Amino acid sequence: xxxxxxxxxxxxxxxxxxxxxxxxxxxxxxxxxxxxxxxxxxxxxxxxxxxxxxxxxxxxxxxxxxxxxxxxxxxxxxxxxxxxxxxxxxxxxxxxxxxxxxxxxxxxxxxxxxxxxxxxxxxxxxxxxxxxxxxxxxxxxxxxxxxxxxxxxxxxxxxxxxxxxxxxxxxxxxxxxxxxxxxxxxxxxxxxxxxxxxxxxxxxxxxxxxxxxxxxxxxxxxxxxxxxxxxxxxxxxxxxxxxxxxxxxxxxxxxxxxxxxxxxxxxxxxxxxxxxxxxxxxxxxxxxxxxxxxxxxxxxxxxxxxxxxxxxxxxxxxxx
Amino acid sequence: xxxxxxxxxxxxxxxxxxxxxxxxxxxxxxxxxxxxxxxxxxxxxxxxxxxxxxxxxxxxxxxxxxxxxxxxxxxxxxxxxxxxxxxxxxxxxxxxxxxxxxxxxxxxxxxxxxxxxxxx
Numbered sequence: 001x002x003x004x005x006x007x008x009x010x011x012x013x014x015x016x017x018x019x020x021x022x023x024x025x026x027x028x029x030x031x032x033x034x035x036x037x038x039x040x041x042x043x044x045x046x047x048x049x050x051x052x053x054x055x056x057x058x059x060x061x062x063x064x065x066x067x068x069x070x071x072x073x074x075x076x077x078x079x080x081x082x083x084x085x086x087x088x089x090x091x092x093x094x095x096x097x098x099x100x101x102x103x104x105x106x107x108x109x110x111x112x113x114x115x116x117x118x119x120x121x122x123x124x125x126x127x128x129x130x131x132x133x134x135x136x137x138x139x140x141x142x143x144x145x146x147x148x149x150x151x152x153x154x155x156x157x158x159x160x161x162x163x164x165x166x167x168x169x170x171x172x173x174x175x176x177x178x179x180x181x182x183x184x185x186x187x188x189x190x191x192x193x194x195x196x197x198x199x200x201x202x203x204x205x206x207x208x209x210x211x212x213x214x215x216x217x218x219x220x221x222x223x224x225x226x227x228x229x230x231x232x233x234x235x236x237x238x239x240x241x242x243x244x245x246x247x248x249x250x251x252x253x254x255x256x257x258x259x260x261x262x263x264x265x266x267x268x269x270x271x272x273x274x275x276x277x278x279x280x281x282x283x284x285x286x287x288x289x290x291x292x293x294x295x296x297x298x299x300x301x302x303x304x305x306x307x308x309x310x311x312x313x314x315x316x317x318x319x320x
Numbered sequence: 321x322x323x324x325x326x327x328x329x330x331x332x333x334x335x336x337x338x339x340x341x342x343x344x345x346x347x348x349x350x351x352x353x354x355x356x357x358x359x360x361x362x363x364x365x366x367x368x369x370x371x372x373x374x375x376x377x378x379x380x381x382x383x384x385x386x387x388x389x390x391x392x393x394x395x396x397x398x399x400x401x402x403x404x405x406x407x408x409x410x411x412x413x414x415x416x417x418x419x420x421x422x423x424x425x426x427x428x429x430x431x432x433x434x435x436x437x438x439x440x
Contacts, residue, residue: 188382269355269357
């Protein structure tokens with residue numbers, strides 16, 4: 001069995017962090033089984049047997065006097081002195097840990113002193129727990145599970161799978177703020193279900209949301225469509241009016257024709273078209289007064305049969 | 321890294337309206353009341369400080385990848401917004417403070433996560 005601590009230069013950073021982040025008090029056993037100085041060695045032996053432990057702190061009212069181990073019991077058995085008081089055979093010079101020491105410290109003691117357990121004292125010198133190597137391994141395992149869960153959540157989604165194309169179609173009504181965002185949400189779900197990286201999904205979702213809100217706020221109502229296939233998500237918004245008089249002007253950040261109450265809801269900042277253009281790989285807009293508007297935005301990515309790109313750095317998409 | 325739950329604790333004095341997933345890590349924050357500004361500039365995995373509470377904010381948050389909303393001035397949040405947030409595990413909390421004060425505090429809380437003690 002490997003001896004703790006592992007050489008610091010050989011253990012992963014995650015584990016080093018854990019060993020320093022956790023304090024002895026986070027890990028130690030608090031339910032103490034102790035004996036008093038005047039208890040007999042026979043009693044100490046019985047306690048060890050009952051609880052399946054190999055050492056007992058000798059303590060009275062949280063004050064530590066010594067420690068008695070299975071080795072001491074064996075010695076006493078050989079001497080046939082089982083009725084001696086514990087204080088006659090205990091180790092008095094006990095190596096102790098303090099409860100606010102990093103666990104790395106505690107772990108190093110097991111290697112340094114070769115004892116199976118260390119009593120833990122609080123800042124007032126009172127006995128508050130005991131640390132065994134089992135406590136350390138159990139707590140490290142638990143913390144590692146947590147750490148792994150965290151790390152796993154950050155792993156980028158698997159490379160896009162080759163799945164058949166799909167088309168989604170949503171009717172969007174004017175000033176229907178109650179349902180606003182639903183179409184964009186469905187599109188986002190469809191992309192996530194295909195296993196696309198979160199950053200790609202985010203770009204499409206932003207474009208879809210802005211396009212949907214444009215229909216709600218500015219048009220008489222229209223249709224939002226998504227066409228998703230391997231390597232491409234294309235969103236189109238089509239409405240019947242009223243159309244945009246000056247498309248170039250509408251594309252400028254800050255230009256808006258939204259009315260006050262729409263603005264009071266946070267819409268109509270005059271940034272929507274600019275946002276769509278920024279997140280999209282392809283962007284086109286066709287409009288004329290009285291003829292409605294046709295907006296198209298597409299996001300592209302390498303299809304599944306090309307080598308996957310380097311992992312993205314942004315990333316935790318929590319489970320839904 | 322700061323999580324949604326630990327941010328609320330660190331700020332103090334916030335009323336959690338939708339718990340969402342308190343263990344979700346937060347990488348950043350963003351303060352704005354213009355939805356398109358948020359859509360265009362808010363980073364993913366962030367907390368959004370705003371006075372907007374209309375149901376549509378949930379859609380914005382979900383599109384951007386915002387994990388938590390912090391509503392300033394103790395504004396009322398309509399039940400349909402809370403319901404939508406619950407369905408999306410989007411955390412929502414409310415504070416009586418204004419956006420300037422909240423931004424300052426959130427920035428402090430996000431950058432003041434103590435690194436592990438002592439490195440070898």
